[in-house]
Amino acid sequence: MANETEFERDADGRYTLDALLAIMRRLRDPETGCPWDAKQDFSSIAPYTIEEAYEVADAIARDDCAGLKDELGDLLFQVVYHAQMADEEDAFGFGDVVDAIAAKMVRRHPHVFEDPALRDSFLGSGRWDEIKAQEKEEEKRANGEQGAPSSLLDDVPLPLPALIRAVKLQKRAAKVGFDWPDMAPVFDKAEEEFGELKEAIQSGDQAHVEEEFGDLLFVMANLSRHLKIDPEAALRGANEKFRRRFQAIEQALKDDAKPIADATLEEMDALWDAAKEQEKAGG
Numbered sequence: 001m002a003n004e005t006e007f008e009r010d011a012d013g014r015y016t017l018d019a020l021l022a023i024m025r026r027l028r029d030p031e032t033g034c035p036w037d038a039k040q041d042f043s044s045i046a047p048y049t050i051e052e053a054y055e056v057a058d059a060i061a062r063d064d065c066a067g068l069k070d071e072l073g074d075l076l077f078q079v080v081y082h083a084q085m086a087d088e089e090d091a092f093g094f095g096d097v098v099d100a101i102a103a104k105m106v107r108r109h110p111h112v113f114e115d116p117a118l119r120d121s122f123l124g125s126g127r128w129d130e131i132k133a134q135e136k137e138e139e140k141r142a143n144g145e146q147g148a149p150s151s152l153l154d155d156v157p158l159p160l161p162a163l164i165r166a167v168k169l170q171k172r173a174a175k176v177g178f179d180w181p182d183m184a185p186v187f188d189k190a191e192e193e194f195g196e197l198k199e200a201i202q203s204g205d206q207a208h209v210e211e212e213f214g215d216l217l218f219v220m221a222n223l224s225r226h227l228k229i230d231p232e233a234a235l236r237g238a239n240e241k242f243r244r245r246f247q248a249i250e251q252a253l254k255d256d257a258k259p260i261a262d263a264t265l266e267e268m269d270a271l272w273d274a275a276k277e278q279e280k281a282g283g
Helices: 017-028 035-039 042-061 065-088 094-108 116-122 127-142 162-174 184-203 206-226 231-255 265-280
Strands: none
Touching: 017 035, 017 065, 042 065, 065 094, 094 127, 116 127, 162 206, 162 231, 184 206, 206 231, 231 265
């Protein structure tokens, strides 16, 4: 029967990366491992991988260093999990993952690892994009896809949060000049899309409403890019502000011994405004 003494520790008594890999192999053992872990596959684990990445970002946003350590561990475990499943299929192993990312970083940073004289000029030279384009072509050749049409937008991942993906798509297009020169036409476009959304709502066509709403969000993502604002971070901030102010409403009603279900919209609006003013006053 396995126990924690079976897994490697360093001189300070901490588990090593080799221990983590061994723990993962044990969890995945179809006979002696965890039944839940053993039956998972790439698709079933992928949502957890995304969730852990967001929890890392959340710990950073909360300036929670201890939490960040734990969340980074959870994210590393996801990498180990996927690598173990791939190893079981004889596709690749954890060592191959490490080798691939190390080689990529060395390849994409010639100004650090090859010629330090390039360091000051590298960022504005377009060399990074050239290297990535070359990698893409080499990958196509390796997969027998020579001559296949390619697009600047091909490698913008579909599963990204929609706002992030919108900005990435727009940035790619902007690299070849497909972009507004300043914010004025972006505001004009936003007003145009807002008008089209109103028309769609009046038409009663729900599919058309959804389409126009999406167009408006896409323009707002474009505006965030011109403003040099991360739209996801901005929305997270708005979400947090809503949470604070709504909880202030709840607390104020609780202090008055009044159930929130009995409060009118006007009362809650007044409490919202009071919470807003208190925030502005720094209280």
